[in-house]
Amino acid sequence: MGLKVYNTLHGKKEEFVPLTKGRVKMYVCGPTVYDTSHIGHARSVVVFDTIFRWLTRLGYAVTYVRNFTDVDDKIIKKSNELGEACSAITEKYIDEFHAEMDALNVLRPSVEPKATEHIPHIINFIRMLIDRGKAYFVDGAGVYFSIDGFKEYGKLSGRNPEDMRAGSRIAVDEQKKNPLDFTVWKPAKPGEPFWESPWGNGRPGWHIECSAMSYEYLGEGFDIHGGGKDLIFPHHENEIAQSEAVFGRQFVKYWIHNGFVDINNEKMSKSLGNFTMIKEVLDTYPPEVIRMFLLSNHYRSPIDYSEDSMREVSMGLDRIYAFLERLENAGVTGDGSQTGALWDDFSHAMNDDFNSAKALGDVFDAVKKGNRLLDDVHDRPDDDVLKSLTLVYTDIRAISRILGIFLLDPHTYFTDKKEKGMADQAIDPLEIEDLIQQRADARANKDFSRADEIRDQLQRRNIVLEDGPRGTTWRVE
């Protein structure tokens, strides 16, 4: 089965056929770098990172562009408040963004263009719009895109310009030809950063940078454009208007939009004060748990962030790692030479509009089957069992390279987890080991009440003992 993609433009899943055989050109709207990124940004970035990895795995040569919006009203506002240069602010948040995305195991895109580094491209684009009569200059107000010059306006969001005009609540700027016309070049007010242009000193509007930069790196038309659902209107609608008005051809073949992250079933919003930042989530949970959480629902559905959902994902991840460790202890390693049934299921799920939730379900299913197999042979696989488990192991490792999760060595994963628990609770391992030895002695003497006393005592400190065939181990809860 070939790849199918849900295309917002047509509201349905479509066979994915790139414009040029073997090549995919993809543009995703990145963050406006004026503040710390939240978990919603993380979802968008992780979702498109996974799509990027899957397209690459399918054999396409992918050019992946993700921009930084580094000129914007909010940045300027912050700059004035803090008395810092805009560039200092944007650099700070770009660095922070990169650090967080690295932690979430997100690959760097092919290009990460910044709006401020493409002002000539933007000016050039606006000039093309004006030359073709698609935009007009108003003295003192900048340059507007003319909606009336683009008959298909509204086709992405399913909106009718007439309806919108009627229901428009925005104060109508008398100088606009149509109240829906939007700014592509904005005159600078005193004290604001600006660039020289044929229309006076100013800066680009929000939408124009994406049209100009995608043209620069991907050309007049390209395969995939992504972003959060909220960008469908007006941002992406306006990009289409600008680019198609200039080039007279289809701008983007497939529009892909991810759903929101809710917090305890509420939308993240300033008024609710529930913005959940990536850095605070990273402080609480291992990065892999966060990434797995973000991939545990279909990318178009909303996903609810809560302590409970994170705990569940964390347990699930433990289960997968425990299985990998069990395989390794039983002498199973992946030779990577061929793929098995799990990989087929996984591919099927990913080809069905990047259904990572289904894909994870398939992994768990394989874990259960693998455990059953190991139970049957008491962890001593014969040749046949070894062969099928090797396929499972190889497949899981291959999957981890696409989903970007469970790719650590299992032993390292569990050790790290324990050390983090110790650090969080200031536990001295030597003291614990000593108590464990005392308990072992008591048990050897069949003094079980003393042994249980020690165990209870540790339990109260959130230290859980586990007696195994190779002695007692412990972990922090």
Added chain:
RNA sequence: GGCGGCUUGGCCAAGUGGUAAGGCGACGGCCUGCAAAGCCGUUAUUCUCCAGUUCAAAUCUGGAAGCCGCCUCCA
């Protein structure tokens, strides 16, 4: 008001018209001195409700109810 989406077991969740994946939890078992952990097993005759199309519907059509998003900066 306009546009779009969602409603599946205690909770989360996948689901391509062909007879309900998976995770968490709960319960039972194996293991253990007893536990814990781990593993295994069990856990939806049924998919918000009503009507229709069909040999066959969670999946298609029509209607109702509830919830949510976008329409203003927003991933």
